[in-house]
Amino acid sequence: MADVPPVVTLADVEAAAARLDGVAHVTPLLTCLSLDVALSGGTTHFYFKAEALQRTGSFKFRGAYNAVAALLERLEGVPPPAAAPTPAAALVSAPPADPVMDGGGDGGGRDGGLPGYGEASSDAERAAPAVTTSPPPRWSAAAAPGARGYLTFLSHSSGNHGQAVAAAAAAVGARAHIVVPAASAAVKRAAIKAYGGTITTCAAGMVARRAAVARLLHPPAVAAAASAVSSADALPIAVAAAAGSPSPPLPELRVLVDPHNSADVIAGHGTLALELLAQAPTPLDALIVPVGSGSMLAGVAAVVRSAAATPAGRPVRLFGAQPAVAAAAAASLAAGRRVANDPVGAATTVADGLRADLCAAGWAALARGDVEEVLLVGEPDIGGWMRVVWERLKVMIEPSAAVGVAAAAGERFGRLGMRHVGVVLCGGNVDLGAPLPWQRGGI
Numbered sequence: 001m002a003d004v005p006p007v008v009t010l011a012d013v014e015a016a017a018a019r020l021d022g023v024a025h026v027t028p029l030l031t032c033l034s035l036d037v038a039l040s041g042g043t044t045h046f047y048f049k050a051e052a053l054q055r056t057g058s059f060k061f062r063g064a065y066n067a068v069a070a071l072l073e074r075l076e077g078v079p080p081p082a083a084a085p086t087p088a089a090a091l092v093s094a095p096p097a098d099p100v101m102d103g104g105g106d107g108g109g110r111d112g113g114l115p116g117y118g119e120a121s122s123d124a125e126r127a128a129p130a131v132t133t134s135p136p137p138r139w140s141a142a143a144a145p146g147a148r149g150y151l152t153f154l155s156h157s158s159g160n161h162g163q164a165v166a167a168a169a170a171a172v173g174a175r176a177h178i179v180v181p182a183a184s185a186a187v188k189r190a191a192i193k194a195y196g197g198t199i200t201t202c203a204a205g206m207v208a209r210r211a212a213v214a215r216l217l218h219p220p221a222v223a224a225a226a227s228a229v230s231s232a233d234a235l236p237i238a239v240a241a242a243a244g245s246p247s248p249p250l251p252e253l254r255v256l257v258d259p260h261n262s263a264d265v266i267a268g269h270g271t272l273a274l275e276l277l278a279q280a281p282t283p284l285d286a287l288i289v290p291v292g293s294g295s296m297l298a299g300v301a302a303v304v305r306s307a308a309a310t311p312a313g314r315p316v317r318l319f320g321a322q323p324a325v326a327a328a329a330a331a332s333l334a335a336g337r338r339v340a341n342d343p344v345g346a347a348t349t350v351a352d353g354l355r356a357d358l359c360a361a362g363w364a365a366l367a368r369g370d371v372e373e374v375l376l377v378g379e380p381d382i383g384g385w386m387r388v389v390w391e392r393l394k395v396m397i398e399p400s401a402a403v404g405v406a407a408a409a410g411e412r413f414g415r416l417g418m419r420h421v422g423v424v425l426c427g428g429n430v431d432l433g434a435p436l437p438w439q440r441g442g443i
Helices: 010-020 033-040 060-075 160-171 186-194 206-217 263-279 295-304 328-335 362-367 379-392 399-409
Strands: 045-050 149-156 175-181 198-202 237-241 251-256 286-290 317-323 371-377 420-425
Touching: 010 060, 010 263, 010 295, 033 045, 033 379, 033 399, 045 263, 060 149, 060 160, 060 251, 060 263, 060 295, 149 160, 149 206, 160 175, 160 186, 175 186, 175 206, 186 198, 198 206, 206 251, 263 295, 263 420, 286 295, 286 399, 295 317, 295 362, 317 328, 317 399, 328 362, 328 371, 362 371, 371 399, 379 399, 399 420
Parallel strands: 045 420, 149 175, 149 251, 175 198, 286 317, 286 420, 317 371
Antiparallel strands: 237 251
16 A cells, blocks of 8 residues: 555556446536636636536546456456465455345445435454355355355545445445545545445544555454455455355455555546546646545546647646645645645645545656646635535535635636636535535635
C-alpha cells in the first residue's frame, strides 16, 4: 500500500472504457447561461460534466468497476489454495456463514434508488481460521455449485469510493468490505451497506484507515501464519477457510482495491475525460478537476496530455482545484515534491471527499507538468457555489464538486481569459439530514 504513483496511458483509459461500456452511465455534459454569467460575466462558456448522476452518485464508480473487472480477469490465473497449509496460503478470518451479503441491498444493479438499509455482519472479524482444501474452479460471493470460494474486494474510503466498490463487487457477484472513518457522512455509510458492503469503522486519517485495512488482510490472531498470495499486478490477496461453508470448506479470497494508487482505478476515472472531450460542442481551452489524493486528476491527465484524444490535437490546459485548508496538491506542485496536508486543517473542510493526507496518485501528473496550476478556494465559496449550482443547474452536487466551480469563479482563473472550459462535477452524495454548507456561510 505504498504511495507509489502508477503510470497510466491513454491505452489504459481506452481499455477501461471498453470494460465500462454498458455498465457505467455516460453522464451528460451540461451548460447554463446564467452560470456562465455568474462565474465569468458571460465571457467564458462552461461545460459541466455531471458525474453526480453517475451510478452510486460519483465518478468513483468508473474506477472501482474497472478495477474489479480487471482484477477478475487477472484472478483467472490465481491457483486455489493447497490442501494443506503452505507458505502461499495466508490464513485470514472467514466470511459470514450466511452466503448471502448482509447489506440489505440489491448491489446497485438498479438505478431507481437505494434499497433498504441493513446492518452488516461482524462475524467476518471473529471467525476462527481453518485449513483449506482444494476448491472447485470459480470465485463467487456465495457458495454456489462449483464455486471456488468467496471473493471479497477490500478497500478504505471516506464514502464515495466505498459505495462504488460495494456496487461494483455486487455487479460481478462478489463481496465488498470497506474501512470507513467513524466521522464520515452517515448517508455515505448507509449507502455502502445498501449496495451490499460490510463496514469496519476506524479513526480519522489515512494512517488509521490503512492500519485497519492491514488488519483485515492479516488479522493479528493469524499473523504468524499469514503470507501474501499475489495477483498478476501484485495487489495484496489473502486466502482463508470460510466458517460454515459447505464440505469441503470454501476459502475466501480478499483483494485490495486501493483508492489512491491503483492503475486500474485511475484509468477508470480517466474515462470521464474521454466522454467529456467527445461531448463538447467545441474544442475546450481548459479542464478543472477537484483534487484530493489525485486519482481523478491522474486519469484525466492521461487523456488530455495525448494529442490523439483531443479534438484536432489541440492541447487542453489542466487545472486542479482544492480547498485552501486541504491543499496538499497545490503545496506539492509549488515545492516540487510531495507535501502532506495538515491533518487538523484538512479535517475542517466541508469537502469531505477531498481530505486526503497526501496527493498520492495525482503526484505523477504534477511532476510531469501535466497540471498547469492547482487553484485554491475558501470554505464560504464552496458552500456558496454549491447552492448556486443547485439553484441554477438543477443538479444536486456535493461540496467536493463545488470546489471546481468555486475555482472557476476565482479571480486568478478569470484572469487567464479562457473561452471554453470544462468543469467536473465529481459527485452528489449529500447528507440532507445535516445543515447544508451554505447555511453556515457562502457568497
